[in-house]
Amino acid sequence: MGALVGKTALVTGASRGIGRAIAERLGRDGARVAVHYGSNEAAAKETVAAIEAAGGTAFALRQELGVPGDAASLWAQFDRLAEGGGLDVLVNNAGIAPMLRIEETEEADFDRIHALNARAPFFIVKHGLERLRDGGRIINVTAATRIALPNIAATVMSKGALNTLTRALALQLAPRGITVNALAPGVTETDLTPWLADSHGREFGENFSAFGRVGTVEDIAEVAGFLASDGARWITGQEIDATGGALLGF
Incomplete structure (x- = not known):
């Protein structure tokens, strides 16, 4: 613990999977962590408890994202719980x-995916800029958009938008010493990838990585921890590939 002592972090979607692992990593590094969740209060409390058990400090805040007014409400709660x-x-x-090819994607699916994956981060950043201290860090968890993934076409489209926003924000916020980077996981074992429980699905997932294995949430959290640290002060506007060398042999 030490790299982030005296600092405060907010991680959205931190009650499970990659978000929880990142929240726990930042907590171990000394940050006070705001653990955002959308609906699963019990899971968020577990994340807070895990951070505190490791010697860190954290608090949970609930806000559905992808709905009108989500960002303003999120920050209002943050201000109250973080005591200003x-x-x-x-x-x-x-x-x-969601696993949807373009021919399976309805307008409602498309709108929901983009509202949560692209619109919400945009307005969270917009309303958060006045709170973000100089020298701060913004990390956008995106996807490996350099790879063709037709089974999640609307998702990678929304994540591509977030990658583009990352570069625009990096240039805008550089005078304040704020870095902005995109973190792109590959096939990672979480509750969002239940198909990895099947032997054929796991073999398929393992074949993506040059290391011949599926990624873990800890693999991604380690990269996020670095990007949040002072050691990453000279890295901005980048899409950090954390796929384990996906498809390097193809």
């Missing part, structure tokens, strides 16, 4: 990735 304190690290992690 500022922010040093913002991790836009919350998102969805």
